[in-house]
Amino acid sequence: MPTVSDVAARAGVSTATVSRALNGKPTVDPGLAERVRTAAAELGYQPNGPARNLRRQEAAVVALIISDVENPFFTAIARGVEDVAHEVGYSVVLCNSDESVAKERRYLDVALQERVAGVILSPSGPESSVAKLASRGTAYVAVDRPLPGADSDVVLVDTRAAAREATAHLVAQGYERIGCVTGPAGVRTADDRLAGYRDALKAARRRSTTKLVRRSEYKAAGAHRAALDLLAQPEPPDALLVANNAMAVGVLQALQDRGVRAGRDVGLVTFDDAPWAALVDPPLTVVAQPAYELGAVAARLLLARIADSTRPPTATTLGARLIARASSHR
Amino acid sequence: MPTVSDVAARAGVSTATVSRALNGKPTVDPGLAERVRTAAAELGYQPNGPARNLRRQEAAVVALIISDVENPFFTAIARGVEDVAHEVGYSVVLCNSDESVAKERRYLDVALQERVAGVILSPSGPESSVAKLASRGTAYVAVDRPLPGADSDVVLVDTRAAAREATAHLVAQGYERIGCVTGPAGVRTADDRLAGYRDALKAARRRSTTKLVRRSEYKAAGAHRAALDLLAQPEPPDALLVANNAMAVGVLQALQDRGVRAGRDVGLVTFDDAPWAALVDPPLTVVAQPAYELGAVAARLLLARIADSTRPPTATTLGARLIARASSHR
DNA sequence: AGAACACGGGTAATCCATTACTCGGCGCGC
DNA sequence: GCGCGCCGAGTAATGGATTACCCGTGTTCT
Numbered sequence: 001m002p003t004v005s006d007v008a009a010r011a012g013v014s015t016a017t018v019s020r021a022l023n024g025k026p027t028v029d030p031g032l033a034e035r036v037r038t039a040a041a042e043l044g045y046q047p048n049g050p051a052r053n054l055r056r057q058e059a060a061v062v063a064l065i066i067s068d069v070e071n072p073f074f075t076a077i078a079r080g081v082e083d084v085a086h087e088v089g090y091s092v093v094l095c096n097s098d099e100s101v102a103k104e105r106r107y108l109d110v111a112l113q114e115r116v117a118g119v120i121l122s123p124s125g126p127e128s129s130v131a132k133l134a135s136r137g138t139a140y141v142a143v144d145r146p147l148p149g150a151d152s153d154v155v156l157v158d159t160r161a162a163a164r165e166a167t168a169h170l171v172a173q174g175y176e177r178i179g180c181v182t183g184p185a186g187v188r189t190a191d192d193r194l195a196g197y198r199d200a201l202k203a204a205r206r207r208s209t210t211k212l213v214r215r216s217e218y219k220a221a222g223a224h225r226a227a228l229d230l231l232a233q234p235e236p237p238d239a240l241l242v243a244n245n246a247m248a249v250g251v252l253q254a255l256q257d258r259g260v261r262a263g264r265d266v267g268l269v270t271f272d273d274a275p276w277a278a279l280v281d282p283p284l285t286v287v288a289q290p291a292y293e294l295g296a297v298a299a300r301l302l303l304a305r306i307a308d309s310t311r312p313p314t315a316t317t318l319g320a321r322l323i324a325r326a327s328s329h330r
Numbered sequence: 331m332p333t334v335s336d337v338a339a340r341a342g343v344s345t346a347t348v349s350r351a352l353n354g355k356p357t358v359d360p361g362l363a364e365r366v367r368t369a370a371a372e373l374g375y376q377p378n379g380p381a382r383n384l385r386r387q388e389a390a391v392v393a394l395i396i397s398d399v400e401n402p403f404f405t406a407i408a409r410g411v412e413d414v415a416h417e418v419g420y421s422v423v424l425c426n427s428d429e430s431v432a433k434e435r436r437y438l439d440v441a442l443q444e445r446v447a448g449v450i451l452s453p454s455g456p457e458s459s460v461a462k463l464a465s466r467g468t469a470y471v472a473v474d475r476p477l478p479g480a481d482s483d484v485v486l487v488d489t490r491a492a493a494r495e496a497t498a499h500l501v502a503q504g505y506e507r508i509g510c511v512t513g514p515a516g517v518r519t520a521d522d523r524l525a526g527y528r529d530a531l532k533a534a535r536r537r538s539t540t541k542l543v544r545r546s547e548y549k550a551a552g553a554h555r556a557a558l559d560l561l562a563q564p565e566p567p568d569a570l571l572v573a574n575n576a577m578a579v580g581v582l583q584a585l586q587d588r589g590v591r592a593g594r595d596v597g598l599v600t601f602d603d604a605p606w607a608a609l610v611d612p613p614l615t616v617v618a619q620p621a622y623e624l625g626a627v628a629a630r631l632l633l634a635r636i637a638d639s640t641r642p643p644t645a646t647t648l649g650a651r652l653i654a655r656a657s658s659h660r
Numbered sequence: 661a662g663a664a665c666a667c668g669g670g671t672a673a674t675c676c677a678t679t680a681c682t683c684g685g686c687g688c689g690c
Numbered sequence: 691g692c693g694c695g696c697c698g699a700g701t702a703a704t705g706g707a708t709t710a711c712c713c714g715t716g717t718t719c720t
């Protein structure tokens with residue numbers, strides 16, 4: 001594996017010149033620079049990343065820690081981050097914390113060790129270990145969910161308002177006993193969606209009861225259990241607000257298991273406009289979140305913070321959009 | 331940011347001992363090792379990854395380059411890889427080549443520069459630049475699709491047989507004009523699925539015509555166009571074999587657009603048992619591929635090759651399973 | 661008791677790219 | 691014509707962890 005010295009020898013210059021030429025520094029004679037480039041190409045020279053990062057004290061890499069790779073919402077965020085980062089020459093490494101605080105911490109440690117330039121994360125739990133990042137001066141941005149306590153850049157969706165709107169929509173469609181399946185306590189989006197749901201019930205002068213609310217992991221299996229449980233009650237809900245698209249899968253399975261028809265028997269609004277949401281029977285009414293934008297904005301904020309660590313932290317809130325389809329209509 | 335020297339000073343030992351203690355080398359007095367560990371903890375010491383990797387000439391990281399992060403098939407592979415790699419202390423960085431040979435090459439370069447221990451990839455096109463990996467001695471494994479020309483470890487699904495079985499199933503269900511929507515020429519899975527489809531038609535003594543075959547990118551948009559195109563023909567197909575799950579979305583949209591009922595009007599078998607496949611109307615008959623297993627096996631092969639670069643390359647082929655649901659039944 | 665050896669631990673070389681510092685040579689101004 | 695300043699390029703220091711090599715102490719065998 002050739003090194004700068006090999007290139008230098010072949011081009012008949014010093015290693016300093018090789019480095020300057022390959023990094024496009026202007027203080028190199030064009031002729032020499034050309035000679036260096038051909039020498040590098042002939043040897044198939046690839047700079048040694050670790051050596052470069054060691055010297056530079058930072059890698060041109062940002063880590064993106066998402067809570068569920070199998071959720072299209074988060075992969076769309078990833079696309080947004082990637083596109084923006086690549087434009088300015090940063091690479092993105094995607095880490096899947098799988099809604100586990102332990103895995104999240106592990107990835108944060110790796111990011112810290114590898115001296116990445118910055119981190120974008122969607123915190124999986126109430127207690128996050130970003131303190132380490134802060135104390136090391138590594139830039140970071142929270143996406144989708146704020147960081148408890150930390151005064152950081154953050155990009156959110158106005159999910160409480162969206163949940164309120166979605167619930168109001170169910171009320172307007174004439175559903176009587178509207179339930180809610182949301183994520184774990186302490187995960188901000190889960191709490192906000194529940195709060196929005198309650199806001200709407202209150203505004204409609206409906207009594208809100210914990211009997212119609214269930215929490216579980218943000219995954220299909222948990223939502224499946226939650227939905228079965230709700231349906232098994234003496235007075236089951238006639239509509240459900242479902243807090244993310246993985247959960248929507250679980251809830252739909254539960255309805256199918258019980259032979260309950262979505263829309264007709266139980267109205268449904270779910271978060272996230274997954275590619276398949278319009279294809280199920282009946283097409284799902286959804287709260288479409290601007291996931292790609294979320295990622296793109298987060299990436300831009302991160303880059304800005306990497307460039308200037310003294311910027312005051314900003315909070316960006318994007319809006320969501322209710323797309324009414326047949327599942328919320330008798 | 332503390333370094334080994336800081337820890338050494340605090341523990342009253344040399345940097346060598348610190349390194350040995352923290353890396354669990356047996357040649358350190360347990361008492362000293364303990365002192366080192368407390369010192370490190372008190373300082374919040376995090377080893378400098380680039381420095382370590384520079385010295386070790388390799389990072390405990392494997393790169394996984396997949397062709398589409400938004401496709402559940404590939405994210406399931408990612409889970410398999412992650413689980414296996416983490417068990418032995420490797421980190422996984424996920425790279426999304428987005429079915430683009432250029433992005434794939436870019437990520438390969440990054441992987442090479444960062445001196446990752448190994449690479450697992452699903453090649454996006456017929457010409458892949460793994461030659462660089464080979465010449466640098468970096469371990470790699472192909473997953474889902476073989477590497478043209480390269481004699482590497484590879485983990486595949488017997489996708490031709492699966493396509494044959496799926497098509498035979500459509501024949502057996504009484505469909506007459508069976509079409510096929512597959513991926514780009516040169517992508518092995520796309521070609522194999524088409525070949526399997528033709529195998530089955532031949533076995534059933536059906537005439538196979540290019541009028542019923544369309545190729546597009548492995549994405550929803552392309553499949554949508556392809557399906558509309560097929561349906562617009564004077565003699566449209568009465569059944570379709572669809573080569574992956576992103577495409578299934580596009581095809582279902584097209585059917586919806588045209589008011590054609592899946593199953594009744596047009597039988598459907600698609601590849602990949604996505605979480606939502608059983609939830610659409612009608613539930614999709616699918617070829618379920620062992621995606622998680624694919625990833626897990628690939629990771630194990632990669633680790634074996636990292637440990638011993640002289641092993642002869644192996645090819646592993648896993649079977650797929652046809653799950654008959656309502657979409658292939660009038 | 662003396663010698664050989666095992667073992668724990670320290671010193672310093674090493675990995676490779678970047679960059680501060682330095683130096684020679686050339687051009688321009690007085 | 692002389693000197694100052696600038697430009698291009700080289701020398702060597704730097705970053706932090708690992709590890710080859712070496713040394714001193716304590717053990718064991720003869």
